[in-house]
Amino acid sequence: MEPEDLMIQSVLSNWRLTITRLSALFGGLSQAEFYEEIAPGRNRIVYILGHLTAVHDQTLEVLGFGTRSHPKLEEAFIKNPDQSLETIPSIADLMALWEQANQRLYDGMESLTPRQWVGRHRAVSDEDFAKNPSRSCLTVVLNRTNHAGYHLGQLMLWHAHKG
């Protein structure tokens, strides 16, 4: 196997590991726990679930995997802070959207060729990509893996602190 293929496998397994840890954590929480704040006065767990789902849904378009499934999530979980909207989706709905966005993302990632991995992502123009070739699909995936791991760290701290 060529180095580039082995590299892609590493990136995918690293992504999967982080998502699996997050899903396991979310999957083990009670309804009530989702409405707790991660720290006094900070976001609730449900907001973090919604935020990660919204970011991953949006990332489908950034990576060129088609249209995002739930553009309304952006309003509730990216553009606005927690507790600013009157209603948000239920935990059950959010968990289903979380799984769905991750499945679509993963299927898309698996379909990319090495050249596509290092090709431009859709939120950057050809012209800007020519100036800065680091704005690739791979950079987006590494960035999103870190973003997910960053919130996982916060969730684990909250979780450990509870008991």
Place this chain on the structure above:
Amino acid sequence: MEPEDLMIQSVLSNWRLTITRLSALFGGLSQAEFYEEIAPGRNRIVYILGHLTAVHDQTLEVLGFGTRSHPKLEEAFIKNPDQSLETIPSIADLMALWEQANQRLYDGMESLTPRQWVGRHRAVSDEDFAKNPSRSCLTVVLNRTNHAGYHLGQLMLWHAHKG
């Protein structure tokens, strides 16, 4: 440039970004803040600085970049929990070791060829690597990037919460 070279650039820039954010955060703290707990009853900030430094120092050997500089850090910041040893290095010393370990790591990473990136890391035998070729230097670096980002997420939560 070949895909494999562009991939390595992405991985390096992702690593650098996380380390830079951590260094900026640590660099902006007062002495007293380093001795605060990240959450009630949890590790102090100084322990997290020591822990990340110890892990990065140890990673030098895992990646084959020579002997770690400060094997004693492992005792204080990996093998034992916070507040279990009578004395730990000063903040000034830890900050110097943190910078030093990261510099050595980064220099080493920059020297790796694509084949070396996907080659086995030193904590796995040839035999085990043959069975599981994902145990590469690249996997270690992605893993350490996530580990650093995970703690960064916790530090940012603590920092935001302070005010």
